[in-house]
Amino acid sequence: MGKTLSEKIWADHVVRSAAGEPDLLYIDLHLIHEVTSPQAFDGLRLAGRKVRRPDLTIATEDHNTPTLNIDKPIADPVSKLQIDTLRNNAKEFGIRIHSLGDIDQGIVHVVGPQLGITQPGMTIVCGDSHTSTHGAFGALAFGIGTSQVEHVLATQTLPQSKPKTMAINVDGTLKPGVTSKDIILAIIAQIGTGGGQGYVLEYRGSAIRALSMEARMTICNMSIEAGARAGLIAPDEKTFEYLKSKPHAPQGADWDAAVEYWKTLNSDADARFDHEITLKAENISPFITWGTNPGQGAPLDGKVPNPADIADVEDRGAAERALEYMGLTAGTPFKEIAIDTVFLGSCTNGRIEDLRSAAQILKGQKIAPKLRMLVVPGSARVRLQAEAEGLDKVFLDFGAEWRQAGCSMCLGMNPDQLTAGERSASTSNRNFEGRQGKGGRTHLVSPLVAAATAIRGTLSSPADLN
């Protein structure tokens, strides 16, 4: 019987396997940021251990960095302490770091691909759940906890038990105005936030093949919101093309050898998945979330659901609580929901294509009265690229704020937060209670819906602008 893609990558990284024990997996790349690493380094220090492979490790500052006045000292003492600690640890243990102000600084999951250190067939870990982003290159990439960070630092390996495999087939052609964000929101609404638990998801089918690398990253990024260990997409010519010009792409003979290997990275025709689901691309329309978990989503054309119509008792209770928190009334058309803040950014949708697609809609338009819009590039390089293309002007002329790179309003850990009761349309990945600030209400949307919403002031898609 054939192997699935994730089984192939797994097999290529088993350092040791023994009956009754998890496999010991080799880790090709370890990404680090300021929040989940301090105690891991302290653990090394207490035990007198070193980082085994500084050359397979890279750090950036992203989660609690400010996106304004980045040349000034960080005001929040906890953030400052974590960032200073990361800088000191990187220095002490010889790890490459891209600090605030550095041209390669940015959200850890934007920086890896952009440097070309994210490549097909790798194992990649980071103390952050959205590490699944890197799966877009056909890498097995997953988030880990702080004690595992320490384990990888010390040994470059991780004991792991083998996940199950799920194929998610998306066939057909997407309608105009529908993006990969809508695909993944539709998938999570279908399988639920626990539907991927214990699985590695492999996204397949003609609609996935048609997506750009950046759009693929958006899908893989949110695999974790379906509860999955990881999500991946087999590499193809688009992947190789994307990587070719990147700084850390293999050179010369290594490039040829790499491509030859990368071409073997797909699920065999006779491979068996533990589970399989299929979606038709034509049936997907712009999608938004109405509740407080990413599975509580629906097509934007619809209405706020009535919990009484939900058969499952637990889901019904969850929907009731969500509507209460979100301040929504059953039956309200989504397009009538007024928004206070639009956030365009994060490791889900903070890349150059996301900014371009939003700018195209905002060009020549004016922001809705009383609405604020934050545009936060995922990395310093994305910011520079956008400025080279004049996108910053488009955003500023429209009436949006143009910020420095970082996680920003994706999570309430830095100064960019919602206030209690404030309602956002956000291109990020989590709509949990308080995620964007205490009492904040989040609707997850695509960059296109974010842009149209900023123009109209209520949840909208570009089609509503005509």
Next chain:
Amino acid sequence: MEKFISHTGTVLPLRRTNVDTDQIIPAVYLKRVTKSGFEDGLFSAWRNDPEFVMNKPEHKGATILVAGADFGTGSSREHAVWALQNYGFKVVLSSRFADIFRGNSQKAGLLTVIIPQEKIEVLWAAVEVNPSLEVSVDLDAKNVRFADEVIGFEIDDYTRWRLMEGLDDIGLTLKNIADVDAFEEKRPSFKPQTLPARS
């Protein structure tokens, strides 16, 4: 991590059940960037009370915590284990532990021992009469001894072996580090490295 074969020390009798990890170490202490120095946060809410057992001079230097049932419930924070260890505890005895806490403690080398509630009561009573009572916890013999009492306990062989060898997860992997060396020998040269930096 230190090897644990047996330990003899005095007892802190904590007559409370359902001590959750927020009580062991409150959330405000989680902002720190170290794994050490959490002793000041241990049971900090209760330590404001001069009558709290930990504030009594006769229990100074205790290394064995004897607690009520369901110790370590609540959030999975590993800081709870660090706080107990930082303060100087080597063993916690209870009739029941929360699973995640127990898992965390065993990985970090804090021995958690389950003995029946009636024996916990006997031990509490004995320590309250004589705070300097010496108690021995013997992982090799799998028993707890004080005065004339010998109380056997169960622990799975694998955890016991790890504790007696002083092997945390990293230590275990390092035992097999030759396998990692061998794997690295065969890694293809096209795999990326972060150093030297290119940008």
